[in-house]
Amino acid sequence: MHYEFAPMEGITDDLFRRLHHKYFPGVDRYYTPFLSPAEGKVFSSKELREVLPENNPGIDLVPQLLTCHAGHFLAGAAILRDLGYREVNLNLGCPSGTVTAKGKGSGLIFPERREMLRAFLDEIFSSCPLEISIKTRLGKSDPEEFPALLELFNRYPVKTLILHPRVRDDLYRGPVQLSSYDWAFSHSRTPVTLSGGIARVSDCQRIFSSHPEPESVMLGRGLVADPALARKLQGGAGADRETLRAFCEEFFQETAARLHGPKPTMFRMKEIWTYLILLFDRRDACWRTLRKTTSLTEYQATVARIFRELPLRDEADVNWS
Ligand SMILES: Cc1cc2nc3c(=O)[nH]c(=O)nc-3n(C[C@H](O)[C@H](O)[C@H](O)COP(=O)(O)O)c2cc1C
CATH class of the missing domain: 3.20.20.70 (Aldolase class I)
Structure with missing residues (x-):
């Protein structure tokens, strides 16, 4: 089976794709x-x-x-x-x-x-x-x-x-x-x-145990929430904290350089974190701060706290389907 990254307006732009491919290889094709x-x-x-x-x-x-x-x-x-x-x-x-x-x-x-x-x-x-x-x-x-x-x-x-x-x-x-x-x-x-409908390894197993297996599946929100999902579906390792942190940091730095100004940068980072936060347990307080903040300093402090304190889940906590 091939794994494709769904097109997602506002999320999977060229910068996101490039860094996703760098830190979490395993996607066969992007749109x-x-x-x-x-x-x-x-x-x-x-x-x-x-x-x-x-x-x-x-x-x-x-x-x-x-x-x-x-x-x-x-x-x-x-x-x-x-x-x-x-x-x-x-x-x-x-x-x-x-x-x-x-x-x-x-x-x-x-x-x-x-x-x-x-x-x-x-x-x-x-x-x-x-x-x-x-x-x-x-x-x-x-x-x-x-x-x-x-x-x-x-x-x-x-x-x-x-x-x-x-x-x-x-x-x-x-x-x-x-x-x-x-x-x-x-x-x-x-x-x-x-x-x-595929946001976890178990979704894929459940669906294709009773439905025909296609040549390719396309992963969207589940792959933003858990950037290593395609690799996991191929039997590989899940995302580790250090790689996730490096991915987020480089994405943040390049976004800030590209967008000039805290407001658009914060907007963009929050769009990604809407999904990514689902990979962490005990996330409510950090997510409340992240959602509200307009300050890059507070953003960076909150993200540092997420990586320092919140337990990383094996699978993203999604409930879209
Ligand atoms: C924020 C967002 C932006 C999207 N942008 C596009 C798009 O530009 N083109 C497109 O064909 N589908 C777009 N989609 C649909 C996804 O590609 C995908 O088909 C849909 O989210 C279902 O897959 P998922 O449950 O794996 O997310 C978008 C979905 C979301 C949530």
């Missing part, structure tokens, strides 16, 4: 958080930084695009081809209201937009210079929408179908619909990668 190609200047400078090969050394990376405009998708793909990429991923899963209202992300798989999706797929699959994989949800509000969607995907030479088996209305909560994953596995023309 960029979604990039939104636009008219004129196709990618923003921040988006270009995400995909520049020198910012992703030694990493197998697939860039992800979020758009419902075939021309913008193809313009983005052409730039990615010139940078040396061979595959691009289409985001059909983003549930954010501002995104879906424009017919992008999971908005493009809403049943009322089926013709729009068909026209979009016709155009990108007929002239994209790169292979295209798709990351999708089951539908808008009912998993019963999925068979018709899969029937449509099956008409195109999709490289891989990455399935997050929830509907848009679930956002990121509630159980993943594994019966829909089973359906996808047996009815998809292309290999299916499961995204969602």
Whole structure:
């Protein structure tokens, strides 16, 4: 089985990926958080930084695009081809209201937009210079929408179908619909990668004891909470305190240098710690301080206390599914 790091907007940027790969090797493939190609200047400078090969050394990376405009998708793909990429991923899963209202992300798989999706797929699959994989949800509000969607995907030479088996209305909560994953596995023309529901080694064992084992699984929040999860799934060691501390420290220093100013730096660090704190027991007091602080000094003192005092768990204490 291959292990892939899910795209996570606001979390898995180029810096995070580079340091994750350095301190916790064992992930076979990373995806960029979604990039939104636009008219004129196709990618923003921040988006270009995400995909520049020198910012992703030694990493197998697939860039992800979020758009419902075939021309913008193809313009983005052409730039990615010139940078040396061979595959691009289409985001059909983003549930954010501002995104879906424009017919992008999971908005493009809403049943009322089926013709729009068909026209979009016709155009990108007929002239994209790169292979295209798709990351999708089951539908808008009912998993019963999925068979018709899969029937449509099956008409195109999709490289891989990455399935997050929830509907848009679930956002990121509630159980993943594994019966829909089973359906996808047996009815998809292309290999299916499961995204969602795996945050611990035991989740993987439980799921694949009664569901078909895919070629790849994609790990998201569970892998941010426990950066060694992919290695553990391959029989390797869990994260030790010293490596975690070094990872956090380098991430903090580089983030502070990149973002100029305590406010954005704190914001970014708290996004990571929202997940990482789940790997520690007796975390309530430290987490309260970390969540509230706007001071880099207090942040550093609290993180030092976390590493000094809090017991490290064998598995992250997650309850998303
Ligand atoms: C904060 C956050 C940001 C995300 N950003 C993206 C994104 O940019 N592109 C995407 O396809 N999915 C995105 N996702 C969805 C994840 O890739 C993944 O499919 C989902 O979290 C389920 O997997 P998990 O339970 O392993 O986290 C995001 C999820 C979260 C929680």
